[in-house]
Amino acid sequence: MTTGFDFLVRRLRLRHLELLPALAETGTLRAAAGRLHLSQPALSKMLREAEEALGARLFERTRQGVQATAAGLAAVHRSRVVLSELAHAHREAGALRSGASAVLRVGTFSVTAAVPAAVVRLRQAMPGAAVHLHEGRVRELAQRLLEGELDCVFGALTPELLASDWLASLQHELLLPDRLCVLAAESNPLQRRRRLRWTDLRTAAWAAPPRDTLVRQAFMAAFLNEGLDPPEPVIEAMSSVTLGAVLRLDPALLCAARQEHVREEVARGGVRALPVGPVVELPPLGLFTRRSAVAQTPVVQAFARAIREVGQAGGRAGRGA
Structure with a gap:
């Protein structure tokens, strides 16, 4: 020193x-x-x-x-970073006294199949690890990461994040491509169609996230790119649980969703993705950590490996599809 x-x-x-x-x-x-x-x-x-x-x-x-x-x-x-790290050290010491081998604080958006899969992989590699998931929007989560409240964030590299002054303070690794998808109940007649265009769906009843989300903006762009006015969703909700529930209860509905949401809903059963083109890309998903001269803790490194493996598996599945 x-x-x-x-x-x-x-x-x-x-x-x-x-x-x-x-x-x-x-x-x-x-x-x-x-x-x-x-x-x-x-x-x-x-x-x-x-x-x-x-x-x-x-x-x-x-x-x-x-x-x-x-x-x-x-x-x-x-000062906020130091105080946050001290508070985390205090909570971590309590968790370790209770039998945990490590504590990981992960920020993520609410709809993701990759994070649960990575958490399972992490727990297989480190059975004693305790994982605390914090859901929110990527900009808010990135701010909490910089202030020491989180250890890492899984989310989209959005244009807003790219334009922010503090992106240089973050280390990021892009892991998964993302795109706009359309979900429908298995009993929806459109499931019999092998190929659809956005123009075929302009009169459908839609469920979608709010206007200020990336998914909704991509949904609007899909129709605008075809020279059409975007449909106004009959159901607007931020919660993926709510969107999935209404989709299963009303087979006439279509749902605009990101690929991560689709994987999660299809795994639950009762819904499938429709083959709609042209493809509308969303910002890729990746893992963010604080840029620091100090090496990441073993549990953060292990989670990074786990999310990387999940990303590679997801990439292979995407190419196969």
Whole structure:
């Protein structure tokens, strides 16, 4: 370690790391002092100590309160990461005392056949591993990953993510291609058709995710590319469970879904994918981890191997189909 870092380690305490996010979130010394159960003079003294330890001014006083400088924003972010890692260490120690050999926190979207398959593979390789799955949208999950709340994220490399400032802080490996698919009940008359085009489906009753999802946008693009107005779904739902349920209860419905959703629903039975063209691609799926000079933990490395194997198997299955 450098001399400057030695000085930082000696001067900076965990209480200082608590202070920086509290100031950024509340915006005033008084509110931050109340949150941390400190007096304002004590809080001001701690802020001076943090600034001296880091060698930079972290907050500027304004009429409205305090505002983080560029250095302050960076320090706030790193403080959150450190505090999150400490909280995880505390929870992990409790899990290890209860008999787990390792704890893995995975972020993923709610509809995926790859993650459950990879978790099973991981548990076969490391029977004592405990896995905590956190569902959400990839941008939100990536932010939680950067803040230390997750160990890895499985999701799509979306245009929004590609354009983000913090993509350089992530390490990503693309594993699975993805595309828009159409699901129908096995009893739907369209299942007898060997080939369909989007124009054949323009008058169908549709179930689909909301407009702000990649699947819905691809669904709209499929019809627009054919010179047609996109159908308005009669059922709109984010939940894959809900979409699968209504599809089985009403054989007249069609459902727009990503390939991962299709694999999951077909495995449950009662529905099949329709052969619709032309193919509409979705952003590929991959595994995201934090870019760091420190090697990933063994359980993260094992999960990466498992999801890679599942991805390779899925790729072979896709080529066969």
